[in-house]
Amino acid sequence: MGELQSSTIREILKMPQTPDSVSFSAGNPSPLTFPHEDMAKIAAEIFQNDYVTALQYGITEGYEPLRAAISQRMSSKYGIGSDLDDVIVTSGGQQVIxxxxxxxVNENDTILCESPSFIGALNAFRSYNARLVGIPVDKDGMDIDSLEKALRTEPNVRLIYTIPTFHNPCGCTMSLDRRKRILELAKKYGVFILEDSPYFELRYSGEDLPTLKSMDTEGYVIFAGSFSKVIAPGIRVGFVCAHRDIVSKMTVAKQVIDVHTNLFFQILVDRYLRLGVIDGHIEKCRALYMQKRDRMLAAMDRHMAGSAAWNVPDGGLFIWAELPEGYDGLELCRRLKDRNISCVPGNTFCVDQKQVSRGFRLNFSLPSDEQIDRGIAVIGQVLSEYIRS
Ligand SMILES: Cc1ncc(COP(=O)(O)O)c(C=O)c1O
Structure with missing residues (x-):
């Protein structure tokens, strides 16, 4: 842990909240999407009728009916999971990592991951003293030629970590061709892929693509799923679907971390899934987030055109923008902090955090429409001041 620094995100999130401040830095889903009324009814029913199961110790693998419900939903809807595989419930997708x-992974083994990538994963890798090697990302996801080169040349590669669908922070999605190639490479080099996919059900445009896990016939893919973005993150319920030998080792590892995931919320998620409303609920989340994404893109077109470039993410919660050559995303975010606007500088997400990044990440799920319009207008002003200076 000695090597780990308090992240820039945490520092920026500490920005004092005033009526005029706007945060584009969080990765939080909108509380408007939390199905709290259904959850309140289910919670009352659990404490009335099933309180012993909810309040007693349980088994590490998770609440059996929920494991079965997750396996059923993932395999019937997305083709995730085969006879080789098993599913256990985890305390969020973070715990799967x-x-x-x-x-x-042993100390000093190598992990190949996209750079930029999700800070929670990078810091988990760092906390075990793994060697991290960053692979560049473009609009079609991880650069597979660079990945192949790294697999050929880097020592002791044990894991490829990827967020193929609606990447955090880049917003991009790995193309079908690259999905096929990454699987071929995993097989050729005998390396596991950790497919981290908390956002894959939140698509607003473009064609659905198969998950890596659904294309995995030989058990090379470990799929990390989560209910954080489609039910609520505070419940800390996620899951892993992977080869049963891996899952059984993970179960032993999990036992000494938290014994099992909070049973009350496991039962609650199970009951919620059994209400049969989750697909309709996700549709509503998608409609809300699509509207927010489009609102932010329209504001960016009005205020930032010419001074930054950005992608149009087909899903997820983030837009990644880049300054022109020679400018620094960190300096922009510092200037924005003085104007009570927070967004996350690109270097924070890099394997080498000291590298200068022209990028910065904007979250569109949490701010209100009014905050999106006002905050992006301020970013536009600060950007043109920075570029003129
Ligand atoms: C790419 C990615 N993976 C995993 C997580 C962890 O999610 P959770 O532990 O809440 O399921 C997040 C959260 O923002 C994320 O962005």
């Missing part, structure tokens, strides 16, 4: 490292 931790368990994968515990089971597969």
């Amino acid at each position: 931790d368990l994968a490292i515990k089971v597969l």
